[in-house]
Amino acid sequence: MIAVQGIEKRFHRTPVLKGVSLAVPKGEVVVIVGPSGSGKSTLLRCVNFLERPDAGTITVGDLTVDARRATRAEVLRIRRSTAMVFQQYNLFRNKTALGNVMEGLTQVRRLPAAEARGRAEAVLAKVGLSDRLHHYPSQLSGGQQQRVGIARALAMDPEVILFDEPTSALDPELVGEVLGVMKALAKEGMTMVVVTHEMAFACEVASKVAFIDGGVIVEEGTPAEVFERTREERTRQFLARVR
Numbered sequence: 001m002i003a004v005q006g007i008e009k010r011f012h013r014t015p016v017l018k019g020v021s022l023a024v025p026k027g028e029v030v031v032i033v034g035p036s037g038s039g040k041s042t043l044l045r046c047v048n049f050l051e052r053p054d055a056g057t058i059t060v061g062d063l064t065v066d067a068r069r070a071t072r073a074e075v076l077r078i079r080r081s082t083a084m085v086f087q088q089y090n091l092f093r094n095k096t097a098l099g100n101v102m103e104g105l106t107q108v109r110r111l112p113a114a115e116a117r118g119r120a121e122a123v124l125a126k127v128g129l130s131d132r133l134h135h136y137p138s139q140l141s142g143g144q145q146q147r148v149g150i151a152r153a154l155a156m157d158p159e160v161i162l163f164d165e166p167t168s169a170l171d172p173e174l175v176g177e178v179l180g181v182m183k184a185l186a187k188e189g190m191t192m193v194v195v196t197h198e199m200a201f202a203c204e205v206a207s208k209v210a211f212i213d214g215g216v217i218v219e220e221g222t223p224a225e226v227f228e229r230t231r232e233e234r235t236r237q238f239l240a241r242v243r
């Protein structure tokens with residue numbers, strides 16, 4: 001289970017997260033929706049300390065840390081158990097698909113090359129890229145590049161994968177293959193937090209949807225509760241715009 005409690009984050013004294021609490025039970029998929037600038041990326045970045053929160057606690061498994069005071073060792077432990085998939089893939093341009101997935105295994109996990117390679121091939125097979133191991137990002141479609149991004153996250157064997165608008169940079173015809181991989185992971189019981197505007201995906205896969213606006217979670221519940229039996233006017237207005 002992963003959870004955040006009372007997370008606050010300011011940039012140059014401007015509050016961006018104003019006390020966000022969210023629990024993600026093991027094996028569940030939580031989808032975060034909300035307007036641009038509402039703090040979705042910042043929240044994900046706070047969970048794995050790409051940003052240092054100003055207040056709140058973060059729990060991953062049996063470790064709960066005071067986010068503001070977390071030691072280097074605690075930050076490393078949390079980073080190790082959380083993997084991130086970015087909108088812009090963030091692949092190394094000068095490395096093949098295999099090289100991109102092996103990088104974290106050899107450099108961060110210090111696995112021997114042969115073992116890293118075996119593991120990288122296995123996760124690339126899982127995302128349907130066994131025939132693209134030696135292709136460079138420039139030789140891959142956006143959908144394939146994002147699947148490499150997912151394989152790279154999977155390779156680290158995380159407790160949870162954090163997806164930040166993983167399909168937003170893709171041409172529409174490539175969105176399905178990435179969502180398909182994500183659905184398969186969800187079915188296998190991977191714990192996932194997904195920021196997305198793909199409402200159909202949220203309806204089908206999410207155990208919980210959280211609507212965030214202005215740095216606070218305005219409303220959360222099952223997809224049916226949030227999308228069909230919407231309680232808050234701000235949620236209703238947002239949904240009317242994206243539907």
Ligand code: ADP
Pocket residue numbers: 011012016034035036037038039040041042043
């Ligand atoms: P979202 O992902 O929901 O679009 P973000 O979390 O990226 O929103 O951003 C929330 C707000 O925080 C925005 O107003 C954004 O400009 C601001 N912000 C995000 N990152 C930084 C940063 N590193 N420095 C200053 N302001 C930032």
Ligand code: MG
Pocket residue numbers: 040041042164165
């Ligand atoms: Mg964002």
